[in-house]
Amino acid sequence: MRDFVVPYTSTVRTTNDVNTPASTENRFLANRSLRVVSASDRIVPKPYRTVVSPNAQTFRISRVSLSGADSLGQLQDGVDELMSKLGIETTEYGGHPIALSLSGSLPGDIAGVAEAYVMDVMSIGTTIIAADAAGLFNGLMSFLGLLDANDMTIKEVTVQDKPRFSYRGHQIDAARNFRSKETVLKTLDVMALYKVCSCFVSVS
Numbered sequence: 001m002r003d004f005v006v007p008y009t010s011t012v013r014t015t016n017d018v019n020t021p022a023s024t025e026n027r028f029l030a031n032r033s034l035r036v037v038s039a040s041d042r043i044v045p046k047p048y049r050t051v052v053s054p055n056a057q058t059f060r061i062s063r064v065s066l067s068g069a070d071s072l073g074q075l076q077d078g079v080d081e082l083m084s085k086l087g088i089e090t091t092e093y094g095g096h097p098i099a100l101s102l103s104g105s106l107p108g109d110i111a112g113v114a115e116a117y118v119m120d121v122m123s124i125g126t127t128i129i130a131a132d133a134a135g136l137f138n139g140l141m142s143f144l145g146l147l148d149a150n151d152m153t154i155k156e157v158t159v160q161d162k163p164r165f166s167y168r169g170h171q172i173d174a175a176r177n178f179r180s181k182e183t184v185l186k187t188l189d190v191m192a193l194y195k196v197c198s199c200f201v202s203v204s
Helices: 024-032 071-083 133-146 181-193
Strands: 049-051 056-060 063-066 089-091 098-103 118-124 123-131 154-157 155-163 169-173 197-203
Touching: 063 071, 063 155, 071 089, 071 098, 071 133, 098 133, 118 133, 133 154, 133 155, 133 181, 155 169, 169 181
Parallel strands: 063 089, 063 098, 098 123, 169 197
Antiparallel strands: 049 155, 056 154, 118 123, 118 155
16 A cells, blocks of 8 residues: 555645644643533533532542432442442441432422432432432432542532433444453443443444
């Protein structure tokens, strides 16, 4: 092919080309100057309703203590594993208390919707109420999304959320874009954090 390829000497294509090619150094500098994301914008996907009080406090946590975790059912092991990977210690006592509760009495505009939840984050403790285990799981993932990974701080906020779609999936095209087992498992963890409920792996 060397007889048909022009030698590469510069990224500048025209005299007025001011494009700066991406590099690890300039991407790091650009990302370092990004604005601080507000508490109401941290959760992905964006919640149905978020309320941040004008006098909301920001506080730091290093570990959490879960009560009512048995309501998660088979999802409890996944919660413990994700928190461990994020460096959040779960204890029976002494951490930031998170109370999980199954209840059929959610606000009217999210009541009766599968996976809906209400989360109230306060410096003295967090409560998550949902009608099913999947809703409690989603609430915990939103709690993790609120955490600032740099200093493990979180701001007081009330969240009322429900899925916009009944099905949320992600496709991995392993035939054309092969990835290792470890990468696929990491992808599944990220899907859980973003509340994606199904993964389809294409091998054809």
